[in-house]
Amino acid sequence: DAGVIQSPRHEVTEMGQEVTLRCKPISGHNSLFWYRQTMMRGLELLIYFNNNVPIDDSGMPEDRFSAKMPNASFSTLKIQPSEPRDSAVYFCASSATGTGSPGQYFGPGTRLTVT
Amino acid sequence: AQTVTQSQPEMSVQEAETVTLSCTYDTSENNYYLFWYKQPPSRQMILVIRQEAYKQQNATENRFSVNFQKAAKSFSLKISDSQLGDTAMYFCAHGSSNTGKLIFGQGTTLQVKP
Numbered sequence: 339d340a341g342v343i344q345s346p347r348h349e350v351t352e353m354g355q356e357v358t359l360r361c362k363p364i365s366g367h368n369s370l371f372w373y374r375q376t377m378m379r380g381l382e383l384l385i386y387f388n389n390n391v392p393i394d395d396s397g398m399p400e401d402r403f404s405a406k407m408p409n410a411s412f413s414t415l416k417i418q419p420s421e422p423r424d425s426a427v428y429f430c431a432s433s434a435t436g437t438g439s440p441g442q443y444f445g446p447g448t449r450l451t452v453t
Numbered sequence: 454a455q456t457v458t459q460s461q462p463e464m465s466v467q468e469a470e471t472v473t474l475s476c477t478y479d480t481s482e483n484n485y486y487l488f489w490y491k492q493p494p495s496r497q498m499i500l501v502i503r504q505e506a507y508k509q510q511n512a513t514e515n516r517f518s519v520n521f522q523k524a525a526k527s528f529s530l531k532i533s534d535s536q537l538g539d540t541a542m543y544f545c546a547h548g549s550s551n552t553g554k555l556i557f558g559q560g561t562t563l564q565v566k567p
Binding site: 371375383429431440442443444 | 486488490496497498499500503505544548550551552553554555557559560
């Protein structure tokens with residue numbers, strides 16, 4: 339299995355620009371999670387999907403952030419417009435929830451720098 | 454609400470020795486899982502070991518084992534024969550069996566010294 343795939347691995351952009359992060363979960367997994375990690379705030383859950391439906395987006399910091407999962411094999415996290423305080427590592431993770439095989443498997447992360 | 458607490462921000466151990474990382478949690482759920490994740494300098498989050506709350510037997514994975522004390526809501530990780538490659542940040546996490554959602558602790562940075 340290829341594992342969770344994220345792209346790009348690194349993104350440097352200027353304040354005000356739109357940023358789109360992409361994620362391909364492990365085939366057969368039915369839940370997908372987006373996290374943000376910073377030194378100050380640690381690992382934060384932003385939003386998660388179950389069977390492509392957003393279940394909890396209470397961690398999304400503000401309206402500038404949006405996430406979609408149009409099908410079982412693809413999700414995006416968009417920031418528009420981006421700000422320097424959005425600089426962080428963004429992780430996508432997937433799991434086979436409710437199947438008796440617990441645990442989330444993480445992608446390699448996208449390091450975002452907003453200047 | 455679920456909470457996870459790791460009270461040791463940093464720890465160190467000599468290569469080949471044994472170290473134990475502490476974790477306590479609070480939960481309102483009857484069915485849940487507990488996990489330890491490792492994050493080396495490469496920043497990849499790696500699932501190290503998992504424990505089903507309904508199982509009394511402690512989970513083991515090679516040099517990694519847990520001490521699960523359900524009544525005390527304690528879930529410590531023991532690393533035996535520590536290796537330099539074990540140097541990483543370790544996160545304890547509570548997982549809901551219904552949603553798969555994880556609640557992470559603050560992490561413990563482990564340094565294995567040669």
